[in-house]
């Protein structure tokens with residue numbers, strides 16, 4: 145956990161009173177909607193189909209039990225008893241009243257939570273590996289650097305009116321769980337041949353209308369140069385990024401149009417002028433941030449405690465353990481992923497009661513800490529392996545122990561036309577139907593790792609481009625249609641998927657996905673050749689054939 | 696926002712003006728009595744671009760009461776009942792098409 149200092153607390157509290165005043169002036173008519181819109185967006189307040197939507201940041205996906213309880217409280221008191229975890233370590237409330245928003249913000253501010261820069265053309269919530277600090281083999285806790293960037297970019301005047309939104313993600317593991325290659329700036333912390341740690345800096349990744357995989361702009365930037373280098377990138381973007389056309393305004397378009405070499409030269413020039421400025425970060429700054437992260441005092445525990453041996457006879461427990469628990473850097477401990485993808489449920493939603501129960505379980509079994517990942521699941525990051533059976537029982541009771549993590553029913557989906565004013569088509573009912581089709585865990589395990597991602601429009605909030613199977617809602621003559629892509633991925637080998645053919649109507653989507661999965665099962669070279677690898681080997685043709693031969 | 700009086704407005708059938716209520720965000724429709732209602736059945740129906748423009752202008756002028764006013768298509772049944780003209784508007788008036796995680 146990270147402990148905010150006085151400055152942060154003051155900032156957050158001041159922000160609440162400012163917003164309270166702004167809302168008051170809006171409701172009295174002193175501010176017009178045109179004047180107010182920018183102010184509300186800076187506090188994470190959108191207008192959706194049925195109501196305002198309120199987006200709250202969960203910096204680097206780390207939450208305390210107290211914070212999660214407070215989210216439950218907000219869901220219960222100001223919303224309809226649930227919240228939606230998004231792909232960027234935020235939570236959204238869908239039914240909040242403008243008049244009550246200042247109170248909700250104030251309640252969140254009490255526990256150090258805010259909604260600053262969760263929308264608008266600024267630097268958004270800096271996301272990280274949700275297993276930061278506990279993943280085996282990690283170079284260093286990437287959240288230290290996320291926090292540095294959070295402090296640096298929050299309300300930074302130069303970055304508050306960028307051409308368009310700007311998203312950072314950081315990982316410090318070989319396996320990228322933070323999707324850094326589809327972010328405006330992706331940072332990979334690693335150790336170079338000389339044994340120094342620093343960052344590979346990627347730039348220009350993004351999804352939306354024009355998807356791009358980020359390109360390496362500099363293979364190694366030392367930690368103390370991180371802020372100056374990032375600022376150099378943002379300056380070049382701020383200067384040349386297009387403000388005349390919203391569809392061409394993201395940095396990915398600039399990088400693409402200039403070419404990465406030219407863009408890199410511009411950045412280098414800018415950087416050389418300022419790298420030795422006040423932006424050089426002193427070790428003491430990093431040490432100060434590091435010291436504000438608290439880590440549990442782990443016990444010396446056995447890898448195979450009796451509790452675990454005994455529980456191994458229960459096939460339901462074993463199914464969950466094998467699927468949803470992952471190695472921890474400390475022996476005797478595990479990371480437990482909580483699936484927010486129940487069969488037939490909307491992906492990423494958690495009720496207030498679930499949030500409260502999870503907070504209690506975090507206190508009991510995970511040193512009071514919860515993590516939020518971009519796959520829209522939660523995790524308890526420090527569970528003693530001996531506690532896994534008891535934890536599983538409790539999770540199962542509240543419906544978050546579906547053993548489908550990373551499997552076909554662990555679907556990422558945006559809110560789509562059920563909530564979103566920009567949508568062409570619905571996402572959630574498609575996801576629900578698919579989870580029912582693939583409800584059988586044996587079948588899902590037989591299929592193996594397979595990520596289905598669904599977006600209700602080309603903005604790609606559901607990451608459809610980088611789903612192993614991507615589903616994109618489009619509209620044709622007033623009807624919902626869906627384009628299907630395959631072969632995308634969001635990890636260290638990130639790729640944009642390939643369209644398999646003409647869009648299919650709403651009622652056919654689940655059948656088409658089943659066809660694709662069946663084709664894969666028939667075509668895979670071995671049982672352990674994953675879907676994504678089979679597509680890489682075979683191309684889209686055999687899948688296209690299978691889907692369209694009879695349609 | 697460009698004033699509706701300057702906008703090119705085309706409608707292809709009976710239409711209504713809809714928006715969200717400022718203080719709580721709920722979906723509302725402009726009524727013939729120059730007010731707003733949370734019931735589509737109360738909505739004023741316009742059938743020409745000029746009528747639509749006038750009703751929209753009047754709606755947009757109520758900046759304190761409503762936000763994001765726009766013209767939405769409707770169908771008028773033989774019974775006289777007003778139905779939303781497309782799926783988006785159907786969802787706006789009838790609510791999400793899924794079960795909410797917590798029943799209301």
Ligand code: HEM
Nearest residue numbers: 190230231232350351352353394557558559564603604605
């Ligand atoms: C419901 C209200 C939402 C609205 C109005 C909205 C709006 C948008 C827009 C306009 C874009 C495209 C930006 C661009 O390419 O310049 C976008 C991208 C994105 N949004 Fe959303 N979004 C919403 C909800 C969500 C949710 C629920 C998630 C997570 C599940 C999410 C995560 C993202 C991500 C990851 C991207 C694409 C990555 C990128 O920026 O390139 N958004 N959103």
Ligand code: SF4
Nearest residue numbers: 558564567600601605
């Ligand atoms: S992808 Fe489109 S439909 Fe889905 S949340 Fe984003 S803007 Fe809305």
